Amino acid sequence: MRIIVHKARCQGHARCSARAPAVFKLDEAGYILPGDIDVANGEQLLAPDGVRSCPELALEIEDPPAARIVPDAILKPRTGVPEHLTTMEFATDPMEQAKITELLDREAIRDCLYRYCRGIDRADEAALRSAYWPDAHDNHGAYCGSAEGFIRFALGVFKTGPRNIHQITNILIEFINPAEAAVESYFTALQRGPDKDGEMRQMLLSGRYCDLFQRREGEWRIAERTVVYDWLEEQIPAAVLESERFGPRQPIGAPHPDDPVYALGKRRIASRGDAFSASERERRISGDDGL
């Protein structure tokens, strides 16, 4: 990993060095030493935190063409490592490397789509936010504006205790460039909750999320979303309470943090902060770090 130092922008906040002192060396006055930085293997976990903590945006990670080394156990049995290549050669070959990167990107995009559903269905603000870039735009039926505004709108709906089930199928990912992808995903949504007059409404909706995904600092999220509607069916909500109707079929899905899925621990699922740092850490360990 290589870090580009925009020395002229450094104002001596020393946040980088506070995070990773071995990577970011300061002069006597507390400003970063000039020259780009080649990060040693042992420091690759902390260095990106140092980069991200610069208030002046004076640091930048150069996109690494570095070799990724993938453990044999993962690759050999199931993927088509060509006979004439060792796993090592396969993993460091630029062509194969690009394929692996694309697969990882596709998975990251899929995860992001699912996090959105988790956010809406479990009234989980962190999961919902983690699907969008902070400056994202959302054209979402009656709502059109900043994703932040949509999230605030959703938070208001969550307070009414709705029942939502969002399912994603048919995900078509087309890369525009290494950092942008046009993504079409079909959704089927069952939605029940009070309308603005307090009357219970139930709806079957189907359509497609048409998303511009962007990759920033290695992470994929939605930058622009347009929801296209293809099907709408108003249903008659059941008059009987859920607990009665479900009978012995327990537990019934609940909002964050009460739903049983959150009890699985912080491994993958909890809130976005944990989920992300965990998966990112794993990606780095198996990937960029060359471990």
Added chain:
Amino acid sequence: MATNPVPDHVPPEMVGDFSLFTSPGMSPTANGDPHATVACVHAGPPIFYSPWNTRAGQGTWVITRAADQRRVLQETEIFSSHRSIFASALGEDWPMIPLELDPPDHGVFRSLLNPLLSPQRVTEFEPTIRERAITLIDSIASSGTSCDVMKDFAFPFAVNIFLRFLGLPDHRLDTFVGWAKDLLHGDDVRRPAAARTIVAFIDEMAALRRKEPVDDFMSFIVQAQVEGRGLTDQEVRGIGVLIFVAGLDTVATAIAFDLAYLARNLEDQELLRNEPDRIVLAAEELLRAYPSVQMIRVARQNIDFEGAPIRKGDYVSCATMIANRDPAEFESPNTVDLKREGNRHAAFGYGPHRCLGSHLARREIVIGLEQWLARIPPFRIKEETAPITHGGHVFGIENLILDWA
């Protein structure tokens, strides 16, 4: 309160009714949360004109996004910090140094002062800081199960360290804090009076140290050389006054806001008490959530900035408490997340005028919290008391009675 006429070049639709001075929740409020109150501007446009947004009641443009504030504060050729804000209280015109100098003059003095407060240098103060914290807290712990954090800990801790750094006598702490209070929050009579007192005091200290230098900040300044010459009396005064007013009570305010947060959020209090290694990161998040300063720049030229027709001479406000709640920069900005990473908050400003004392301030806050949590059992805000908070040019908290009975 009367509203100033809006300048002709400001389109009426860009005028907002928000002000750090006059909006609801900005005057002293029991159990107030002025930081959360100002966060509401993010529901509006990224830049607007506030007709009443300085102590003197002038209008300013208000920059709400962190990215735009970064740009304003970095681009000193367009946005100047030369305002003689202190001297104007005396009807004079001289800059506080280095804050009110623009580059390249700024760099000359900044380079002179940087090493005095560098991260490395601050490490050398650590034992003194820790010892001071322990002495104060042990005395609080042994004398009861309640205290007024401002009076008993935050001020005597932070101001004492600062005075020691400057080489000023500790026993006059209350006097100095009184001057600073009058200067920041006093009326038309007390403000100029405080300003005159501070100038006279700095001049006197400088004269004393010129005669008989000791190992302190003022002796360093009067003996320093820039560009092959000694500093003029006005430069010494400009530096002395700035350091005095900028550093005196800011850390105390930060510590009080932090302890108030922890007193109201017992889970986070327990987290930091059980895992003190987290305090360094947590302190950054608390700096993000509860910063205290609004910075103002003056446009040196006409510029259309993000759709706003800023004209030469217009004031442009970069309030740290607004940037720090920007949803485009911080995920869930109104949630305090003590584990937040990559926290590029604006508490110490952006650009070449970044707070010179930030490294000292950070160490004091971290050590203050470490020692407090290690020595005081789980604490809350004392029943039937309410901390009084206020907005304005510098946000603050006036009293904080904690209880751990």
